[in-house]
Amino acid sequence: MNPALAGASIVTAAQMRAAEVACFAAGVSQVALMERAARAVAQQVARFARSRPVLVLAGPGNNGGDGFGVAWVLAEWGYDVTVATLGQDWNGAAAVMRDRWTGPTTDLDDATPRPVLVDGLFGIGLTRPIAAPVRGRLATLAAAAELVVAIDVPSGSFADQDASDGVEADITVALGALKPCHVVGDTARCGHLILADLAIAVPGDTRLIARPVLHPPSRADHKYTRGLVIVIGGTMPGAARLAAGAAARGGAGYVVLASDDARVPFDAVVSRKPDAIAAMLADPKLGAVLIGPGLGRDDEARTRSEEAAASDCPLVIDGDALALASIDQLACRTAPTILTPHSGEFDRLFGTGGGNKLERTRDAARRSGAIVVHKGADTVIAAPDGQSIVAHPPAWLSTAGTGDVLAGIAAARLAASRDPMRAAIEAVWLHARAASLAGPAFVADGLAMHLPQAIAECL
Ligand SMILES: NC(=O)C1=CN([C@@H]2O[C@H](COP(=O)(O)OP(=O)(O)OC[C@H]3O[C@@H](n4cnc5c(N)ncnc54)[C@H](OP(=O)(O)O)[C@@H]3O)[C@@H](O)[C@H]2O)[C@@H](O)CC1
Ligand SMILES: Nc1ncnc2c1ncn2[C@@H]1O[C@H](COP(=O)(O)OP(=O)(O)O)[C@@H](O)[C@H]1O
Ligand SMILES: [K+]
Structure with a gap:
């Protein structure tokens, strides 16, 4: 586990959503939050991409919205980016990000592998196992890539379960807080885990271990x-x-x-x-x-x-x-x-x-x-x-x-x-x-x- 994560909070999908709602109530717009998330992920992709062409997978929900945002930011920074989708309509902030994206877009079925794969198919909103054909395409594109970066969770992992399924990522950028699937079960599929702190207040009763503070004996001790x-x-x-x-x-x-x-x-x-x-x-x-x-x-x-x-x-x-x-x-x-x-x-x-x-x-x-x-x-x-x-x-x-x-x-x-x-x-x-x-x-x-x-x- 990345030592920089010592003491990081772990929350359920429901706790994360409640924290997001509180953040919106405090005046942060959904688009602003998604932009924060997209920039944080794009920064991590840029650290490791070395100018290689990027394929971003954008799913039907806000994880897909993050994906479009990452594509938009990376393209602004001069990267060669293509987006592959499942062909849905998007709502809310995800629709705003979709509209900002004017670069090449294809269906997942037609996407060809590229050296860097950014996985924005599904995040904490996965409600059932991914259908076999989509799962197959995801696995093929991931296997052909030299670097796989998952947005929030590796697609196919259920946020609140012991990790046991999902794409095998080299890097996972968890958004806002860690989720159970990042820390229990077969967590190796997250690869190197990074936390993008989006300045959202989350509960602190479940955390990764941090170095304890011990005290030397005092003069009064025996x-x-x-x-x-x-x-x-x-x-x-x-x-x-x-x-x-x-x-x-x-x-x-x-x-x-x-x-x-x-x-x-x-x-x-x-x-x-x-x-x-x-x-x-x-x-x-x-x-x-x-x-x-x-x-x-x-x-x-x-x-x-x-x-x-x-x-x-x-x-x-x-x-x-x-x-x-x-x-x-x-x-x-x-x-x-x-x-x-x-x-x-x-x-x-x-x-x-x-x-x-x-x-x-x-x-x-x-x-x-x-x-x-x-x-x-x-x-x-x-x-x-x-x-x-x-x-x-x-x-x-x-x-x-x-x-x-x-x-x-x-x-x-x-x-x-x-x-x-x-x-x-x-x-x-x-x-x-x-x-x-x-x-x-x-x-x-x-x-x-x-x-x-x-x-x-x-x-
Ligand atoms: N935490 C944070 O600070 C921030 C979080 N943000 C991001 O939001 C993400 C959560 O977004 P989300 O709630 O929209 O859920 P997401 O995972 O995109 O998928 C839901 C969609 O998928 C669908 N669907 C579900 N299962 C399916 C299946 N097997 N096969 C096919 N479809 C399936 C489901 O539709 P359904 O069919 O279930 O009605 C729905 O349309 C989170 O992970 C993070 O990336 C940032 O944007 C902002 C900051
Ligand atoms: N694969 C592993 N990775 C990390 N720690 C492990 C692993 N397997 C075992 N451990 C740790 O090693 C210790 C083994 O404890 P236990 O199974 O009770 O062994 P024994 O009874 O032989 O002393 C525990 O602290 C456990 O957390
Ligand atoms: K994902």
Whole structure:
């Protein structure tokens, strides 16, 4: 994902339309807004077109109106531009843009490929899949082009759904704000994503992740104020060890590993026998508990998991503990809770239905009362109040044990702030940044040693 987009708002098509209406009510005309959009897209085309001939596809709605506007601006700047349409009549601002365009215009069926393709067929108003013949022409023209620039969304993508369809663009210029299809699902079809900020005020409760601000310890701090973390282990002790090491490197003041296996990742992590778990959970100095990595699913695991869930300690629940948890049990908790499911764990706990990944994760957070970190290439962090954050961690994280590391970092951050949304965002950012610093083909054991550098970048 383009790093310049850090913190950018993500809105639904309906929210975008409401924001446009408010903008019109504030005195901006539809034509003026479309001109802003067209100029912003034309600027991006001009950055990469290198004087090559341009074919603009203009569909039946305002996305097509933007297309005519782009053609008009590029022609003014001296580009060789042709427009291909589906042969409709246009209304409102799109009709004004259509009338401004006096250059060559053809039917989509008759259009011949050109090196630069500007896709203004459909935007956020797509109501059904594109008919097969149009889809075929679009795919042919895109495949023959050297550069494909999509206006707002790649045509064929439904703005409010996980990206799964639509033309494969090299560049997508999102207008006004990002939409769900830019950030969840198969987002690679957007190519390089650029946001044209058209000075439209949009809601800010759903955003791309941005680098968090962390504070160095103060003179008054000591190991317990920095955060005491207990990692509860089980049948696969290596996973809990990885998590404990990540908690220590993720900024915790004190890490205890409660496991039958006495091995620790390094000497600063303290080993305790699991029979002391009940006493540990009652320790008022406790900052956060992590349960799940390598826990197993036997009776002992169930007992430990229930003890942790029933405690009033801030809790991170990962891996096997997610399989042992129920939504009702989670909803009864009053202490801060973070869940870190991958998609399989998420579907098992919350079901598979209901909207895009943002909506599903928000719904899971609302039902469980927990912060939900729905992991993957498009990681969604959602809070019960509807706030959500999307992150795109490096794909090199797709290796065993990296989830244990994330859970350990989340526990450390939760112990430090007691604010589970903040902790989840910090953990996801630090985890992704550590992965970038680790370079290609790292193993999970080597990931946490890059956390201090990642933390240093947030101070
Ligand atoms: N956000 C911003 O700041 C700004 C946004 N702006 C732009 O407005 C765009 C949204 O425009 P829009 O609402 O007119 O929708 P758009 O995507 O052009 O298509 C709707 C048309 O397509 C039709 N249609 C639908 N599906 C179809 C199908 N499968 N096959 C065939 N036809 C189909 C549908 O007719 P229907 O048949 O459904 O009645 C309708 O005629 C937005 O993406 C951005 O580019 C800028 O101009 C200003 C600043
Ligand atoms: N293709 C990918 N791109 C980006 N991040 C990924 C990808 N695949 C996995 N990850 C990340 O790697 C971690 C894997 O977690 P998980 O599946 O729980 O693994 P494990 O249980 O082996 O530790 C998660 O943080 C997830 O978001
Ligand atoms: K488009």
